[in-house]
Amino acid sequence: MIIAIASGKGGTGKTTVAAALVKVWDRPVQAVDLDVEEPNLALYLKPELTGREISMMEIPLADQDKCTACGACSEICQFKAISVLGEYILTFPEMCHGCGGCLAVCPEGALSPDTRELGEVLWGWAGEIDFLMGRLRVGEAMSPPLMRAAKKRLDSSRDVIIDAPPGVSCPAVNAVKDTDVIVLVTEPTPFGFYDLKLAREAFTPIGAPMGVVINRTGIGDKGVYDYCHATGLPILLEIPYDRQVAEAYSRGEVIVDALPEYQNMFLELSSRIRDLADRRMKEARYA
Amino acid sequence: MAKIAVACQGQTLDDQVDPRFGRAPNFLIVDLETLEFEVMDNSSIDTVAQGAGIQSAQAMANAGVEAVLSGFVGPRAYQALNAANIKMGQGLEGVTVREAVTRYKAGHVEIASQPSREGHWR
Numbered sequence: 289m290i291i292a293i294a295s296g297k298g299g300t301g302k303t304t305v306a307a308a309l310v311k312v313w314d315r316p317v318q319a320v321d322l323d324v325e326e327p328n329l330a331l332y333l334k335p336e337l338t339g340r341e342i343s344m345m346e347i348p349l350a351d352q353d354k355c356t357a358c359g360a361c362s363e364i365c366q367f368k369a370i371s372v373l374g375e376y377i378l379t380f381p382e383m384c385h386g387c388g389g390c391l392a393v394c395p396e397g398a399l400s401p402d403t404r405e406l407g408e409v410l411w412g413w414a415g416e417i418d419f420l421m422g423r424l425r426v427g428e429a430m431s432p433p434l435m436r437a438a439k440k441r442l443d444s445s446r447d448v449i450i451d452a453p454p455g456v457s458c459p460a461v462n463a464v465k466d467t468d469v470i471v472l473v474t475e476p477t478p479f480g481f482y483d484l485k486l487a488r489e490a491f492t493p494i495g496a497p498m499g500v501v502i503n504r505t506g507i508g509d510k511g512v513y514d515y516c517h518a519t520g521l522p523i524l525l526e527i528p529y530d531r532q533v534a535e536a537y538s539r540g541e542v543i544v545d546a547l548p549e550y551q552n553m554f555l556e557l558s559s560r561i562r563d564l565a566d567r568r569m570k571e572a573r574y575a
Numbered sequence: 576m577a578k579i580a581v582a583c584q585g586q587t588l589d590d591q592v593d594p595r596f597g598r599a600p601n602f603l604i605v606d607l608e609t610l611e612f613e614v615m616d617n618s619s620i621d622t623v624a625q626g627a628g629i630q631s632a633q634a635m636a637n638a639g640v641e642a643v644l645s646g647f648v649g650p651r652a653y654q655a656l657n658a659a660n661i662k663m664g665q666g667l668e669g670v671t672v673r674e675a676v677t678r679y680k681a682g683h684v685e686i687a688s689q690p691s692r693e694g695h696w697r
Contacts, residue, residue, distance in 0.1 A: 367625060371632070373632065373656075374659050380651055
């Protein structure tokens with residue numbers, strides 16, 4: 289079973305929830321940080337990293353002497369990563385999405401595959417927890433290929449809990465697709481509400497059941513609750529607005545370790561998540 | 576016959592120079608001797624998320640101009656225009672195209688030797 293902890297919005301508590309959930313999970317579990325632009329799950333789980341792999345992407349390398357400046361490569365490139373200026377061919381490696389189109393259309397064989405570094409995939413153990421993360425190179429903008437490289441190391445013999453990137457664009461969709469349950473972390477404010485709507489709309493086509501964790505309850509308004517009731521999004525857990533939670537978080541502690549009274553809450557959350565996944569599997573069987 | 580391109584907010588010599596190179600709505604391709612010009616509509620650049628500077632630079636190379644005048648030029652446009660051997664006159668925001676061309680002819684325009692702006696992307 290693969291569970292993604294996502295949110296439309298940064299700063300709502302994804303990592304708080306993901307870290308607490310893997311800590312109380314009572315089956316073999318792999319914790320995966322796919323927020324590769326700013327991975328921070330490791331700060332809480334403090335894994336011992338035992339492996340590392342550099343992830344590369346294919347980009348074109350131009351041979352000025354063979355190029356006849358026909359412009360075919362530049363025409364096919366939607367990202368302006370390769371340009372013909374007069375007689376001169378120019379590549380912009382950091383804009384390349386790695387589709388390989390330019391190499392395929394070049395009639396002169398003037399382009400050959402080169403690589404650029406996307407970032408690294410790291411793995412290790414935090415006690416019994418299998419840990420995996422991706423970390424994007426500073427200055428790199430293309431996170432989905434690095435996320436795919438990290439996902440190749442998912443352990444299918446375990447339950448997988450993914451800390452997904454915020455937002456609803458390519459990186460977030462990449463992290464939540466192929467999952468069995470999507471947990472949306474939000475807060476009961478107009479900001480949280482707005483982004484929750486976006487997240488639900490963006491992730492609905494993926495087809496995985498979704499549930500909501502409302503963080504910092506007691507602040508804000510009723511918008512998020514009304515929306516969940518109206519659309520049938522189940523509320524899986526409410527975490528009260530509690531100074532102690534914020535203090536534990538800022539010390540780098542997992543909430544269920546620092547505040548044992550939260551353990552039952554997260555145990556409850558894990559069983560609700562499994563219920564959602566089971567219900568889906570049953571539906572699939574009868575479909 | 577030397578031609579230069581001026582990034583322009585409008586479509587006449589008396590309109591203002593656009594500060595942006597890559598995302599200027601129009602380029603006026605001006606003949607330095609006669610001041611005759613044609614308008615190159617660049618408004619479709621709005622649909623390009625990234626690489627506007629590169630695309631505009633490519634259009635300049637195809638138009639065969641010796642220089643472009645604008646307010647500033649970003650790093651990728653700089654690299655592309657440089658590869659195409661096109662000079663970049665900068666710091667001309669807030670004046671009309673006519674004034675910019677006059678200054679260029681008099682040699683009073685600073686020619687960039689490096690990009691004058693950070694990219695918009697990082």
